[in-house]
Amino acid sequence: MNLLGGHSRVSQQRSAKNKKNRTLRVRNRGARERALIEAAAKLFADQGYEHTTTREIAAKAGCAEGLISRYFKGESGLLRTIVESQIAQKPSTPAPLPASIQEEVRRLVEEEVQHLWDDREFLKMVIPQMILSPSLGREISQIPDRRAVKIVERLRNYKEAAGLSSDELNAFATSIIGLGFLFGFWRPVTLGQEREASKRMAASMGAILSRAF
Amino acid sequence: MNLLGGHSRVSQQRSAKNKKNRTLRVRNRGARERALIEAAAKLFADQGYEHTTTREIAAKAGCAEGLISRYFKGESGLLRTIVESQIAQKPSTPAPLPASIQEEVRRLVEEEVQHLWDDREFLKMVIPQMILSPSLGREISQIPDRRAVKIVERLRNYKEAAGLSSDELNAFATSIIGLGFLFGFWRPVTLGQEREASKRMAASMGAILSRAF
Amino acid sequence: MNLLGGHSRVSQQRSAKNKKNRTLRVRNRGARERALIEAAAKLFADQGYEHTTTREIAAKAGCAEGLISRYFKGESGLLRTIVESQIAQKPSTPAPLPASIQEEVRRLVEEEVQHLWDDREFLKMVIPQMILSPSLGREISQIPDRRAVKIVERLRNYKEAAGLSSDELNAFATSIIGLGFLFGFWRPVTLGQEREASKRMAASMGAILSRAF
Amino acid sequence: MNLLGGHSRVSQQRSAKNKKNRTLRVRNRGARERALIEAAAKLFADQGYEHTTTREIAAKAGCAEGLISRYFKGESGLLRTIVESQIAQKPSTPAPLPASIQEEVRRLVEEEVQHLWDDREFLKMVIPQMILSPSLGREISQIPDRRAVKIVERLRNYKEAAGLSSDELNAFATSIIGLGFLFGFWRPVTLGQEREASKRMAASMGAILSRAF
DNA sequence: GATGAATGAGCCTTCATTCAT
């Protein structure tokens, strides 16, 4: 009941009983945002974005549900924030070049497998959204494409790479990335193959590919 | 029989028990089930299972919403029915063996690319669910695994295949399937790469792989 | 937990316990719509549109909240429906013409006062919305404008009306409507004047106006 | 002093108790209060009280949201402050009496129309609340009632007014106020009639009314 | 004193399922 006698829809004066057993408030926006992002990323990966409620995210992050809307403009904004920060991620320092291209190919395959496995939480989270939204897919494709460019550059350091045209080299690098996806993420995570078996298969295939030179 | 035109298993179970008025009833029920399956498969692929309402499915199929619960025990049963019928699908007739293993490898890659492209609607539909449900992933992994076995069998017809161990051959076949997935589905559909570019990359890679022998 | 192991956001299978103590379902869409309209009109008038929750409307109408969205496209659609049906209302049968224009003026004022009093629930409901939305105001202004035209027509039946120009006659009729609004609605309902006092004032003013001829 | 520039009663109460640093503090607090009142009055009139958030008010006033609770005991207190200051408003200096009562009646109508037009922002703000709260309506009705008394007093200066009883005179004055409301606020602001057309209608009606004497 | 981060109750809406017709 407000000033004018009407029932206010929103302003129900918080009664005295709420003063007790209230959680201590902390003021730290940055930490709250990070907690929400972390909680959401985990839940999105585990249950899927569609099955994750803002209630769950807030509970896991230990803060109020309303902050999701306020900080990220809604649940979808939270997803977008996570995706964008992942896309913007800086590349790691490159490994030293092995002596032979065969060695390098094997190493690349192994590295990609590991990399995709490390990113599995992110992939589980975004793949359903990529399928729904072509534009998101295109945005995310920057990640493997940039990696492919890096691989081509590395392979060009070996004289044997001269035997392949630019397009072939590009297809080769893209395929290495793809095999990383396949054996690092797709088969172990999505198809449920045992991870060690996946890695062995990848290593076999790396060895076979290295013979292309 | 393709996914979207497949006979529903439910309709086959039920068709026997209607003794009277059989022709009419069977035709009606079967037709309705097929209409629902077809409508659902299209909508699930386009909008995702999570964003497809039973209302939409019924509207597109031209029948009442309640039938989804009645025939398929709910929306999820409809998805299950579709997935199961796809898994149970009979393999198509194999192509004749080319003269050289190089030719065969190139052909296999191309065939896989085409195959995964043809199945893109199904994949778009199930991938988000596979990520959510390891058991579904394991079930679906039967499909590529059976194909890999077939590929191994075919490659064994060439003497050059003897140079690879059984594990290597298996990894090789699995990788071919994976490249089919990569260039037939993943890159064109999910990452938004132009389909022809994807096919060219796949052909390049097929050529490179064929040199492994 | 659904088919795929994920938690469905919406499809929580209704457990068996709900089968008991469920209200009997009646299938009568028209009656439901009318009940909702009636309940909403009353609540909107009493508490204001902004302070009326769909929960309250549904409870008062004795049906499920979701129907408001389904039938009227939301709470606002319910308001729109009510307003439109009021605007479209057929005019009542006109009273017989009194012998003198003086009598007619007094009668008109009285009639308008009564009319606006009768419509007070509707006015209480729409006025806040009219103030918010100019377009709604313009739409609703059709009601008094049509009434003013009718009044002008009636007055033209008396030779004394010839003493007023068309504009004057129009202003006169509009003022009669306005006095009806003033003493029939505004003062008794909004300013809290005692209704009988309002009516007496209106009668006084009617008498004074009648001397204009 | 106009509504939107009026001194807050709260600020005057508080201004005394700050002994130290008075000038600065008083100026700041008073200025903030005035800024909040001004911002709120504008927003309440434009969007309605119900649709105005404290966030918006604070943003427009250029100060912190929390001050609304602190200074005015919440958003509703802000509205109450505005309304009370308007009700308490001093009457303006009366115009000189024209030679004829006819002239005076025409002048009064015109004056009222202008007056209600000037107050339109205030009316847009309070009308929805008046409809919700009879007590607020009664409080606000002081404003037109006091004006009606003033009009009666003025009319009594003319001998022609003696032809009307006290009640009639009162009804006449109240009707003039009502026509001011009708043509100065209701029709142009709420019904969307063009303002000049409203004024012309009012002038016509003023002329007609003046013939009552 | 002033700020604005944080709270959390409550709102409208959606939608799979049920069941009277």
Added chain:
DNA sequence: AATGAATGAAGGCTCATTCAT
């Protein structure tokens, strides 16, 4: 057998207020 009206349990979001800083 088929329909679609009705249900009701969440879900995301808003926003006045509180209170740590």
